[in-house]
Amino acid sequence: MSLQRRIDWGIYAVFIVLLMVAPLVMDPFWLNRVAKYLVYGMLGIAVALSWGYAGVLNLGQGLFFGAGAYMVAMSLKLASPTSLQQGSDRPVPDFMLWNAEPGAPTELCCINKGSFLWLPFQNQWFGVAMALIMPMAIAGIIGTIVFRKRIAGVFVSIITLALVLLVRLVVIDAQPVTNGFNGLTDLGWFKIAGFEFDPYVVPTYYLVAVSLSIVLVGARLLVETRAGIILQAVRDDENRARYLGFDVPNYQTFFLVVSAAIAGFAGMLYVIVSEFASPTFMDLSFSITMVVWAAVGGRASILGACIGAILINTISATVSETEGFAEAWKAIIGLIFVLVVLYLPRGLGGLAHDLVARVAARFSPAAARELRAANTSQLAE
């Protein structure tokens, strides 16, 4: 194993240990907050994978996040006490009852035209499965169409962006099924084998932290496989890869689907810790904000993008406690972002990389040369 990889995995290990010991120093309130930020960290990984490694700037990552969130939220909504109103023993979401036509049957199958879609979600695991399948299926379709047609660069960004906004509007418009603008609230708790994941208890934190660790290590291993390296080759020069015999759209679609699955998984975890799902997940600004996190952390660094997301949100939550500073912090984020794009295109991850190389140079010139060589410094546009 090269020095580079040993240092990298060392940093991964430190990061995961920090995740695991965090509950020792935090109260339940902060633990819940940090769990949310860890979910954002997972989104950072999804962005780094598609942007940094596949060279596809997906500005509609919120679509996958939202899809994952809604799928699980539907199950948790049905598990909520609010869905068992009016003495019924069969769950019906409260908002459907409020908006029901007079005389409509108060059954999930037929209270309105679309409510039957909710039926299978009575099983929580169906919701969980769909939270992964749905984003992957959408990504598969997008990828197949877009990449087969060799649409690239900014056009992919614009298509994904328009798509997330389109779906957001459809979700809002399908009010009887989705509760429109208000989203799904008052959700029940996620259960595994009878254990209820109250968002404010330590096990819920660990559910997220362990999930994040697995996704983190998995994503890192994935980009180190042959397929991951071929993907980077595709990013650098699609045509060259094509004339070496690789079916380029297959690679791009595969990794878009992986990235979507991660985002969908993140959406699911977010619902478990925050107890709501809302169309705001599919706002333009949220999807771009994810890209900001990844850019600040390092677009081509999986751990960097992940830490970027966690760091920005934690700092933002800390300073927002000071009255009136929240808005100023937003401006600072804007400024940081401009500066990062202008002067630090590889983000904090790239910066850390260079620092390690410089420190190593002090101790051993040979090691430094190795590090510099392994350092991917030019970024694909």
Place this chain on the structure above:
Amino acid sequence: MVQVALTIDGLGVDFEGFKAVNNVSMTIEDGELRVLLGANGAGKTTLMDLISGKTKSTTGRVFLHDTEITNWEEHKIARAGIGRKFQIPSVFRDLTVRRNLEVASCKNPGVFANLRFGFGSQAKAEIDGVLELIGLTEEADQIAAYLSHGQTQWLELGLLITQNPKIILLDEPTAGMTQAETHKTSLIVNNLKGRHTIVVVEHDMAFVREIAERITVLHLGQVLAEGDVGEIENDPRVREAYLGSKGIG
């Protein structure tokens, strides 16, 4: 009995009325090195585009041995055994030289087949050999973006050698090279002779003399002449087309 590697039969393409390549036929034997000559706009690069699938032909057919590959998708033609080097060198700029070659060494193109680590010890030995041949052993761990222009050209040649196709199409492999670099390139190409069937587009006559066996001259999208170096240099039609009226001696 020598086998035919590449058969081109009446190949042509029509760009909205402009016939960049028009009814071109030729056969190239196994292990042959064929040079395509022609003035700018003669259709050399377009012909390569047609063979490698970058451009879809409107008439004619292309056979690789006995398989018809006319208008297949690029990656399928590549898998069938035709490799191509571009005029503007294209390599994977953000990967190291060795990584570049490792990618080229992948024998199985599928995504799922490649969900594993490492490229194997056989590939490593092969790649070391290629690095030696293209003279980039020292630079093996460098990022490709940092290579000089000539080195980038050689790396792309290395990608092709590693890919190990039956037929190699080289589009101006010495473009922008110094004399010394050109000479080194001719050594690399000569080394490949016999093991691969090679088609080269080239302007540099010094280079052509160093490597050429048979030459096909294209003019205005059609085949003008075919022969060895001496025949072509003394062919009056070629002189007229390629050097302008009578030539300059």
Place this chain on the structure above:
Amino acid sequence: MLEVLFIGLSLGSILLLVALGLAITYGAMGVINMAHGEMVMIGAYVTVLSGIWLGANIFVAIPLAFIVTALLGLLIERVVVRKLYGRLLDTLLATWGVAILIQQAVRLEFGLSFLGIHIQGLGPGLQNVSVPAMLQGTFAIGSQDINRYRTFIILVTALLALATWFIVYRTSIGTQVRAIIRNPKMAAACGIDVTRINALTFAFGSGLAGVAGVMMSGFKTVFPDMGTSMVVDGFLVVVMGGVGSLLGSVLSAGILGEINGFVAAATNDILARAVVFGVVILIIVLKPKGLFALKGR
């Protein structure tokens, strides 16, 4: 029917108002300016502020807003955009940061709110602009009542589009701009001062956004976030029309406006917008270069 057609036309002209500036900056310079919507917002605030502090009406605000946003555009070009030419997606990201900065500047009254100083017309709240009486209400053509302000918007948009067309196709600066669209390096080699022309182009595009903002302020509430959704619409228009084609932008704005108008009349505004997004996606997938792309290699 006629009424829906007219509403579609006025929606289209609003789209075009925002898209014109983008067609210039994106088409000519290859810059995706996400702060374009904020320029619109600044234009709207210029109207609000000039109304409060100068007692000026919307007609005075138009040139004022043009100047203010053009200057701001010049500044952004010099400080940020200039360093990013050729890096299309990076311009998108950096100008997103700029957009946040501008929004927060307005919301925080340029930081003065920390000192307890408040400027009437700025801040996080909602602002409204009153339109001169001559632009209020409706007038009748035959049996149809036509909204005066909508008509005003259509006229101003048409004028701006014509002016832009004239500048781009009938002046020497425009010729230089078009040369840069085709090939910036070649243009520079031909002695065109690409840096200067780019700066001017960006300023002009921003100025157009400022005017769009003035027009918006007449019928929409003015608030710091108002530009975010506009910039997306504007881009969709430009991309669908074909990058670098002014006529394409005009036509696609018209088409999208009418689609929006008709679907909204048949269903509701939300679905109408969704359908517009759907149409744009479909067109980009089928014709990635847009409906009226520049021909060329």
